[in-house]
Amino acid sequence: MSKESAPVSFKEQSTQRYEPPYAHPSGAVPPRIPAELIPEHVAIVMDGNGRWANQRGLPRIEGHKAGEPALLDVVAGAIELGVKYVTVYAFSTENWKRSPEEVRFLMGFNKDVLRRQRDQLNRWGVEVRWSGRKPRLWGSVIRELQDAERLTRGNTQCVLTMCINYGGRAELVDGFNRMAEDVAKGRLKPGGISEKTVQKYLYQPDLPDVDLFMRSSGEQRLSNFLPWQSAYAEFVFLDELWPDVDRTTLYKAVETYARRDRRYGAAVDSAAV
Numbered sequence: 625m626s627k628e629s630a631p632v633s634f635k636e637q638s639t640q641r642y643e644p645p646y647a648h649p650s651g652a653v654p655p656r657i658p659a660e661l662i663p664e665h666v667a668i669v670m671d672g673n674g675r676w677a678n679q680r681g682l683p684r685i686e687g688h689k690a691g692e693p694a695l696l697d698v699v700a701g702a703i704e705l706g707v708k709y710v711t712v713y714a715f716s717t718e719n720w721k722r723s724p725e726e727v728r729f730l731m732g733f734n735k736d737v738l739r740r741q742r743d744q745l746n747r748w749g750v751e752v753r754w755s756g757r758k759p760r761l762w763g764s765v766i767r768e769l770q771d772a773e774r775l776t777r778g779n780t781q782c783v784l785t786m787c788i789n790y791g792g793r794a795e796l797v798d799g800f801n802r803m804a805e806d807v808a809k810g811r812l813k814p815g816g817i818s819e820k821t822v823q824k825y826l827y828q829p830d831l832p833d834v835d836l837f838m839r840s841s842g843e844q845r846l847s848n849f850l851p852w853q854s855a856y857a858e859f860v861f862l863d864e865l866w867p868d869v870d871r872t873t874l875y876k877a878v879e880t881y882a883r884r885d886r887r888y889g890a891a892v893d894s895a896a897v
Contacts, residue, residue: 641749643747644703645699646700648700652872654875655879658882661882662878663707663878664707664709665832665834665853666707666710666834666836666837666874667834667850667853667854668712668838668840669713669837670691670840670866671841671865672841672842672865674687674688676690676691676865676866688733691866692740694867694869699745699748702871703749703781708783709783709785709832710783711784711834712785713849714734714786715730715756715788715789716790716791716849717757717791718847731765735762735765738769749782750782752769752772752776753783753785754766754769754770755785755786756788756789761788761789769788787849787850791848792849792851792852799825803821823852826853833854833857836877836881837857837859838874839860839861840864842862843861844859856886858881858884860881
């Protein structure tokens, strides 16, 4: 068979059908970073929406609205850089403590964001996933999440996991309960439980460990986001409030990540080098 007539592989076909993300308004392009220094999985705490609105004399909900284009642009930057997994903290199990008005807005807003953006994300080749608990979460939000998952399933450019009604401790508790049930039923031996076993009982067991953990707004804490998966993550804390973040912010964070020396507990004696 000649080279010209050789069939195109499935991977090539799937890549060819995706459209590239829109260009950044400033004309900025991703920095040249060796592929081996690009984080595979970036986790993001999208913090500072309320403060952004308050600084402008606006209701908090306006800050959440302004954060939507920031998320889309960061995903565009992740695709440009070759980041394969992006996981974002959209609504935590602790966010139910906020005012009923803000909770109602956030539930409806997350639903609407999925509806508005899923087609664009699908055209870019993004696979949308959901991580979190069903109890208390609005049925309409769950349906939008499931619709987005069905529409984008099998896309290969990037996996965007929306953590809605998510808490890291809740995820571990839920996993341990399922493990206990399987032990009681004889499907799992207590002495055989390992880190790999725990991984299998997480909400999204095939997600790789977090390489780069980003948080906007100057706060420097996990806030119960992906504690198991972030055990050896590199942390970059941003001064920008989330609505002021865009793909250029991600570029800088990945450049910082690329300069880090990730030793995973190992050490090198400089005197012996």
